[in-house]
Amino acid sequence: MAQRLAARSRPERANLYQDITDRIIADLEAGRVPWVQPWGTANAGVGMPHNAISNRRYSGINVLTLWHAVASRGFSSHAFLTFRQAAALGGTVRRGERGVGIIYTHRFVPTAERQRADQEGRATAGGIPFLKHFTVFSVDQCDGLPEHICQPAPPIPEGLILPQADELIAATGADFRIGGPSAYYSPAQDYVAVPRPDDFHDPINWHRTAFHELGHWTGHKTRLDRDQTGRFGSKEYGREELVAEMAGAFVCAALGIVPSVRHADYIGSWLEIIREDNRAILRAASAASKAADFILSHGRTSDLDANGARNDEQVEPDETGRLAA
Structure with a gap:
């Protein structure tokens, strides 16, 4: 059977x-x-x-x-x-x-x-x-x-660095460095670097960039242990960028921040990856959800609700075999 x-x-x-x-x-x-x-x-x-x-x-x-x-x-x-x-x-x-x-x-x-x-x-x-x-x-x-x-959720007030984002980043305990000309995550030295918010044409983009780089941070071997060995232009590099891109969008949306494409020039490589393997986007989305959940789990409401909180979507069938949630 x-x-x-x-x-x-x-x-x-x-x-x-x-x-x-x-x-x-x-x-x-x-x-x-x-x-x-x-x-x-x-x-x-x-x-x-x-x-x-x-x-x-x-x-x-x-x-x-x-x-x-x-x-x-x-x-x-x-x-x-x-x-x-x-x-x-x-x-x-x-x-x-x-x-x-x-x-x-x-x-x-x-x-x-x-x-x-x-x-x-x-x-x-x-x-x-x-x-x-x-x-x-x-x-x-x-x-x-x-x-x-x-009843819809109340709107999130705007600010240079939104308080809920600032609090969440601090709560992760990440070595998060603000300043410098570029945004990146260093796997070897395990730190995130992001320019100052006032260096962005629209400061809200600072949040999108910050959570994209924190998405990479979750992949360190001491955390979610993803393959981050790919060189720029390789498929491995493209897969990790796809995960971080979605993870950043998921965290932003959970905090009420409009997500955007941080790396639009990678769309061609993403298409190549998912055309070759019809499960690639599912794997990437799953990894991105785990990364977003890892970041959001450090928040004060980490297991409560849908408004900036972490909750696992996986549900079990009830005694009739149907979904209970």
């Missing part, structure tokens, strides 16, 4: 990977960078997509999928929920509304293996990984939901 389950899941998994990759390629070819939300034309303010009930932020490729839905379909909120969750709140999804497909990974452990593990007093190991696809709806697509579910 386990082999049949794995065999059935492989074509479905491949199709999901390809659908996601095709959409990312189409956006990049059109000059749109999916992790830089066009906030100026979107109805929603800056923010991270999250579950309307649990307030857990979605992660990985689901961030890009839901941001795309918010921008392309004109949603006014980043809050999503399942059909059953809307009903549990006393609301309904309006007839004819089309949901947004997102994914999560899970592991299937055969019954015989679970029973043996119970008899031997040990935890089950391994299992068969599979990808699950499910559908969520924006709260904009629902009627009858409680008022607090639909």
Whole structure:
């Protein structure tokens, strides 16, 4: 049975990977960078997509999928929920509304293996990984939901260095140096360097640059241990830039800062990477989410909600086999 389950899941998994990759390629070819939300034309303010009930932020490729839905379909909120969750709140999804497909990974452990593990007093190991696809709806697509579910987050006040960004950077404990002519992260010496905010034409870009470089900082061998050995122009270098680019965008959005493309000239190399491997964008988005979560975990509200907080999107099915969040 386990082999049949794995065999059935492989074509479905491949199709999901390809659908996601095709959409990312189409956006990049059109000059749109999916992790830089066009906030100026979107109805929603800056923010991270999250579950309307649990307030857990979605992660990985689901961030890009839901941001795309918010921008392309004109949603006014980043809050999503399942059909059953809307009903549990006393609301309904309006007839004819089309949901947004997102994914999560899970592991299937055969019954015989679970029973043996119970008899031997040990935890089950391994299992068969599979990808699950499910559908969520924006709260904009629902009627009858409680008022607090639909209430948008308050706007973030502007400043030269926003207090929440300054506090978060300090809380990471990173060797973070402000000043000098250029922004970079030194893996060998493990420090981040960023020019002064007043050296930027628009000081808000300082935040985008700072969190991009902190995205690289998370990859050090003592933290998330990513491959940072690639030389400029190599695919390894391009992959790490892609991770840092998305991680910076995720952190900015969580803090209410409009993300932007720090390295637009890398788009060609990113396209080359994801065209060659239809799982490359999923791996990069997953690594970026881990990097953003690592940075955000140092904040005061590190495990509370969707407004600048870290929460893991991975959820488990309930006893009926359906998602509980």
